[in-house]
Amino acid sequence: MNTSIWITLLNIFGVLIATVLLAAILTWGERRLLGFWQDRPGPNRVGPFGTLQVIADMIKLFFKEDFTPRFADIPVFVLAPTVVMATMLIAFAVVPMSPSIGVADLNIGLLFVLAMSSIAVYSIILGGYASNNKYALLGGLRAAAQTVSYEVFMGLSLMGVVMMSGSFNLRDIVIAQADTWFIVPQFLGFIVFFIAGIAESRRTPFDLPEAEHELTAGFHTEYSGMKFGMFFVGEYLAVILIAALITTLFLGGWHGPLLPPIIWFCLKTAFLVAIFILLRAALPRPRYDQLMKFGWKVMLPLSLVNLLATAGILLWIA
Amino acid sequence: MIASQIRSMWLVFKHLFRRNVTVQYPEEKPYLAPRYRGRIILSRDPNGDERCVACNLCAVACPPDCISLQKTEDPDGRWRPEYFRINFSRCIMCGLCEDACPTYAIQLTPDFEMCEYDRQNMVYEKEDLLIDGPGKYHDYSFYQVAGKAIKGKDKGQANNEAEPINVKSLNL
Ligand code: SF4
Ligand code: SF4
Numbered sequence: 001m002n003t004s005i006w007i008t009l010l011n012i013f014g015v016l017i018a019t020v021l022l023a024a025i026l027t028w029g030e031r032r033l034l035g036f037w038q039d040r041p042g043p044n045r046v047g048p049f050g051t052l053q054v055i056a057d058m059i060k061l062f063f064k065e066d067f068t069p070r071f072a073d074i075p076v077f078v079l080a081p082t083v084v085m086a087t088m089l090i091a092f093a094v095v096p097m098s099p100s101i102g103v104a105d106l107n108i109g110l111l112f113v114l115a116m117s118s119i120a121v122y123s124i125i126l127g128g129y130a131s132n133n134k135y136a137l138l139g140g141l142r143a144a145a146q147t148v149s150y151e152v153f154m155g156l157s158l159m160g161v162v163m164m165s166g167s168f169n170l171r172d173i174v175i176a177q178a179d180t181w182f183i184v185p186q187f188l189g190f191i192v193f194f195i196a197g198i199a200e201s202r203r204t205p206f207d208l209p210e211a212e213h214e215l216t217a218g219f220h221t222e223y224s225g226m227k228f229g230m231f232f233v234g235e236y237l238a239v240i241l242i243a244a245l246i247t248t249l250f251l252g253g254w255h256g257p258l259l260p261p262i263i264w265f266c267l268k269t270a271f272l273v274a275i276f277i278l279l280r281a282a283l284p285r286p287r288y289d290q291l292m293k294f295g296w297k298v299m300l301p302l303s304l305v306n307l308l309a310t311a312g313i314l315l316w317i318a
Numbered sequence: 319m320i321a322s323q324i325r326s327m328w329l330v331f332k333h334l335f336r337r338n339v340t341v342q343y344p345e346e347k348p349y350l351a352p353r354y355r356g357r358i359i360l361s362r363d364p365n366g367d368e369r370c371v372a373c374n375l376c377a378v379a380c381p382p383d384c385i386s387l388q389k390t391e392d393p394d395g396r397w398r399p400e401y402f403r404i405n406f407s408r409c410i411m412c413g414l415c416e417d418a419c420p421t422y423a424i425q426l427t428p429d430f431e432m433c434e435y436d437r438q439n440m441v442y443e444k445e446d447l448l449i450d451g452p453g454k455y456h457d458y459s460f461y462q463v464a465g466k467a468i469k470g471k472d473k474g475q476a477n478n479e480a481e482p483i484n485v486k487s488l489n490l
Contacts, residue, residue: 037333040340282330283323 012093012103019092023236028053030236030277037281058229066225073130080127081227084120084234088241091116095244096171098254098261109170110162113245114155117200120238121147124202124209127231128219139218142288143209146199149295150206153303154196160189160310161249174253181252188306190250192299197246199295201238204280208288243272352454354428355413358404360444361425361453368448369423369460372399376415376424384408385415394469396461402447406432407440421460425453 028043028050035042044050068074094109106112121143128140162168164185165176173182183190199206210218220231247253247268254261256268286294341348350356363369372389390400415424434440452458467473474481 036338037330039333039336039338041338041342278327278331282327 008103011101015092015097015101015103016089019089019237019240020233022240023233024054024058025051026236026240026273027057027232030280033274033277034281037278061226061229064225066227067222069131069133069222071132072222073132076126076130077222078227080123080130081223081230081234082123083126084123085230085237087116087120087123088234088237091241092237092244094170095241095248096174096253097244097265101262105171106169108168110158110168110173110249113170113241114151114158117238117241118147118151120234123231123234124219127223128209131219131222133222135215135217136219136221139209139215139221143202143219146202146206146208146291146295149292150196150199150299153192153295153300154200156300156303156307157189157192157196158249159307160186163310163314170248170253174248174255177252178255181250181255183250186250186306186310188302189310190246192303192306193249194246195299197242198276198279199291201235201242201276203235203239203276205283205285206291207285208291239273239276240269243269243276246272350428350430352428353426354430355411355426357406357427357429357432358409358415358442358447359425359427359449359453360402360423360447361449361451361455363459363461364452364457365459366450367396368398369421369452370399370402370419371397371421371423371460372402373397373420375418375420379414379418380409381412381414382408382410395466396468399444402444403441404447405441407437422453422455422458423460427453 031053032042032044032050042050043053046052046056068077091113093103094106094112096105124143125140128136128138128143131137161173161182164182165173167173167176176182202209208218209215210220215221220228223231244265247265251268251272254265256264259267361369370387372387374387374389377383377385377387384405385403386405387402388400390398392398411426413426416426432440461468461471461476463477463479465473465476465479473479
């Protein structure tokens with residue numbers, strides 16, 4: 001009995017520490033990659049290849065003045081950044097990383113993740129509202145509208161996967177992909193979920209809530225110090241989470257030849273994270289109405305077609 | 319539309335294999351052209367005398383008004399600045415002073431590393447500005463081409479100069 005508890009604890013803390021560390025390292029990795037794609041080296045001064053930049057940034061964030069504006073709604077203002085970090089970390093609990101690693105085995109794992117990533121948006125809306133600043137509020141409003149519209153087909157695009165595997169449990173979904181990865185039969189679903197995932201994590205090209213040339217810094221205009229850092233880490237956690245989810249749902253999770261399962265999972269996730277960063281390096285931000293139009297007039301019909309076609313074909317076979 | 323987005327992603331990705339354009343500054347120094355406009359110096363003529371004749375043209379030309387000098391005259395007839403001061407915290411390295419100078423005395427050099435912790439140290443006096451050589455113009459000596467008489471060179475003795483004519487002696 002004792003050993004099983006230890007293994008569970010090890011699992012929990014392992015996943016927790018690994019994800020937070022990865023998110024921190026990603027702040028360096030992203031800048032480095034963006035640099036290479038823009039013909040410059042990126043942060044390369046602190047430590048070997050600039051790897052200690054993360055620590056330098058952390059020291060800077062901790063010792064910066066943590067300014068709370070007098071006009072802000074202070075309790076909400078303080079609470080808001082914690083929400084995004086907490087929900088993202090909780091969501092990681094249900095992601096199965098290998099046959100033996102993974103914290104919880106919920107039978108509604110998929111819904112749980114979707115719910116958590118929707119709660120994360122409260123962080124931004126509340127942060128924007130509590131700052132009592134018009135740019136922050138506009139950013140918060142945009143985040144709300146964007147999440148509401150992209151959430152719809154984010155869920156719908158996954159229903160194909162759920163139908164094919166017959167389960168909401170992420171572990172079962174991975175096991176169902178032992179022969180074919182779901183990216184093959186569910187390519188449309190993959191595309192829709194990928195785009196919705198970027199919109200959910202509010203990354204460029206969908207970073208309208210913090211579009212800096214219109215809204216200064218959007219929802220986190222008034223945030224500084226470690227509160228800002230939490231928004232920042234939350235965003236990177238979201239990126240890793242979405243990449244891990246796409247791996248789990250469409251790219252066969254830990255399945256792969258030769259290498260151990262956890263390595264395959266990490267490789268696939270890292271690859272997707274790199275694609276997210278490439279998207280940021282390459283694509284411009286759309287206008288706000290274009291974003292909405294794209295969501296409702298292109299993505300939603302696509303995901304509905306995918307849903308109907310998958311359902312029809314599955315019934316036909318059955 | 320989708321194709322163009324994917325194409326631009328591919329084009330950006332290819333930059334991974336390009337050389338960086340960054341110059342890693344303190345270790346690597348960029349190449350600066352000989353006529354780069356950096357720290358200002360006052361040069362000397364080939365004989366080692368100060369070139370500046372304190373004509374004040376540079377001070378007049380200077381847009382932010384950062385040159386200040388005072389003329390004095392040597393016993394041998396040369397004009398010289400008594401003091402010559404450039405406030406580099408205001409200088410914009412425009413090079414107009416060099417353009418204005420009739421004697422090639424004031425010159426800009428390819429050196430930009432002149433940070434100071436104390437603002438006052440950005441004010442360079444004549445001792446800080448004066449160098450021992452002729453700078454970019456090796457053979458030029460103002461008094462050897464100008465009509466001004468100095469000790470050892472009277473009127474009419476300069477290069478390409480004819481003897482002066484006493485107009486009153488002309489019988490017209
Ligand atoms: S470079 Fe321009 S600003 Fe500087 S001293 Fe000469 S004229 Fe003045
Ligand atoms: S540096 Fe040149 S322009 Fe300036 S006072 Fe001297 S001779 Fe005249």
